[in-house]
Amino acid sequence: MRYSPEALTAFVEAADAGSFSAAARKLRKSQSTVSTAIANLEVDLGVTLFDRQSRHPVLTPAGQRVLSHVQAILAASERLDELAVRLSTQPETRLTFVLSDTYQPTHHEALLRRFEQRYPDIEFECQIAEDQDVIELLQSGRAHIGMVEAQASYPPDIGAARLPEQTDMSIFCSREHPLAKMESLQPEQLHTFRELCLQPYSRREMPRAQGQVWSAPSYLMLLEMAEQGFGWATLPHWLVKQFGHDKLMTLPLRGWPKKISVDAVWSKNNQPGPAGSWFIDQLIDPPETDDDLLP
Numbered sequence: 413m414r415y416s417p418e419a420l421t422a423f424v425e426a427a428d429a430g431s432f433s434a435a436a437r438k439l440r441k442s443q444s445t446v447s448t449a450i451a452n453l454e455v456d457l458g459v460t461l462f463d464r465q466s467r468h469p470v471l472t473p474a475g476q477r478v479l480s481h482v483q484a485i486l487a488a489s490e491r492l493d494e495l496a497v498r499l500s501t502q503p504e505t506r507l508t509f510v511l512s513d514t515y516q517p518t519h520h521e522a523l524l525r526r527f528e529q530r531y532p533d534i535e536f537e538c539q540i541a542e543d544q545d546v547i548e549l550l551q552s553g554r555a556h557i558g559m560v561e562a563q564a565s566y567p568p569d570i571g572a573a574r575l576p577e578q579t580d581m582s583i584f585c586s587r588e589h590p591l592a593k594m595e596s597l598q599p600e601q602l603h604t605f606r607e608l609c610l611q612p613y614s615r616r617e618m619p620r621a622q623g624q625v626w627s628a629p630s631y632l633m634l635l636e637m638a639e640q641g642f643g644w645a646t647l648p649h650w651l652v653k654q655f656g657h658d659k660l661m662t663l664p665l666r667g668w669p670k671k672i673s674v675d676a677v678w679s680k681n682n683q684p685g686p687a688g689s690w691f692i693d694q695l696i697d698p699p700e701t702d703d704d705l706l707p
Contacts, residue, residue, distance in 0.1 A: 417489065419453040420482050422446045423461060424568050427479050431468050438551075438567070483568075490571070490680050504685035508537040510546045510558035513631040515674045516579050516650040519698040526694065531687045540630060545612040550679040556688045559695075562673035572675045573696050580649040582669040584660040586641040592661055599665055606643030608634045635660070648672075 425435035426446065436443040454461050461475035471479065511520075527536070541549060546558040547570060559575075566572050583602070585591045591605055611627030626642060628634050634645040635652060639659045649669065652660055662669070676695045678684050684692065 415453060415456055415485075416449065417486075419449040419456075420486055421568075422449040423453055424479065424482055424486060426450060426462070426469065427471055427475070428568050438569070486568075490683075493680075493683050502685075503531055503534060503687040504556075505533075506535040506537070507531075507557070507684070507688055507691065508539065508549075508555040509691070510539045510541050510549050510555045512542055512546065512559040512561065512674065513540065513648055513651050514542070514561045514579050514581075514672055515559045515575070516577060516648065518577060519694075523691075523694050523698065527687075527691060530690065534687055540632075541612070542610055542630060543612040544614040545629065546677065548614050550677060550682075553679070553682050556678065556682070556684045557691060557695075558677045560675055560677055562675045566677065569680050570677055571680050572677045573692065575674045575676055575695055576698070578671040578673050580669045581646055581672050582649060582652075582662045583644055583665055584635075584638055584647050584652055584656075584662055585644040586639060586659055587661050589641050589644070591644055591663060597663055597665060602644060602663075602665075608637050608643045608645035610634065610646075 422435060422439065422441075422445075425438050426432050429435045429438060432446050432450070433443045436446045439446065450461065457478065459474040459478065460472050461478060462469035463472050511517075524536075539549070539555065541558070543560060546555075546560045547567065549555040550558055550570060551567070562574065563572075589605075591597065591602070594601065606624045606626055609625050609627045610631065611629060613629055624643075626637060628637060631647055631651055632655065635647055635655060637643065638645045638647070639657065644663065647660075676692050678688070678692065683689075
């Protein structure tokens with residue numbers, strides 16, 4: 413029996429989101445459309461996938477078993493779509509890349525030079541965003557490829573691959589800040605001073621913290637606020653070194669600096685074309701030398 417791809421996708425999204433309405437918003441469909449698709453899938457399979465007696469639908473034991481099989485089917489379909497894109501000889505006309513400041517751009521300039529030589533006629537757009545903002549730009553179709561600090565899990569419609577490089581993150585403050593003058597600083601002492609937190613546009617609530625919080629949607633803005641003495645912030649080392657004007661210092665705290673992994677991400681529903689696929693490959697496996705400028 414052939415099952416509707418739309419029904420399979422609706423089932424996986426509903427299981428991930430925990431509700432039919434949330435899945436409908438994600439898929440940009442009506443709730444009735446999602447509910448009907450799942451109900452039809454249940455009829456086709458001859459099993460009940462969700463227990464609908466509580467406020468939110470809960471996977472039945474049969475639904476849990478079916479879920480892994482459906483995920484495998486969709487994953488195989490995505491790999492086929494990706495292969496078809498890679499075999500295409502016609503590259504896309506535009507590529508939008510969302511860069512995260514958690515990525516230390518060791519190979520970025522060389523990558524752009526290789527991209528320019530290989531795809532000279534493609535319109536290229538680069539944006540800066542962090543965290544959930546990157547995911548939403550991909551899901552909305554506004555961007556094709558992004559970078560984010562590695563997350564434990566991603567929405568079902570987002571593909572991800574770990575980059576080989578990691579970024580050093582430390583806690584910084586202005587050299588004139590009271591924290592800079594403290595000896596044998598303890599972590600709990602941080603909370604007596606204002607914290608400068610990353611706050612993506614898509615996050616509706618302020619970050620939870622033990623003390624007063626100011627926030628900004630980018631690490632560069634947090635760096636500038638820290639330079640002006642408004643508080644302490646967790647920042648990428650490379651960013652402070654390149655843009656910090658020697659006004660910041662690291663705070664000597666146990667467990668810091670920390671290594672942060674970074675992922676390349678893209679939409680499975682809007683697969684990058686040949687140029688985007690090449691771009692992702694270069695991020696994941698950069699050449700050993702910068703002399704490799706041609707295909």
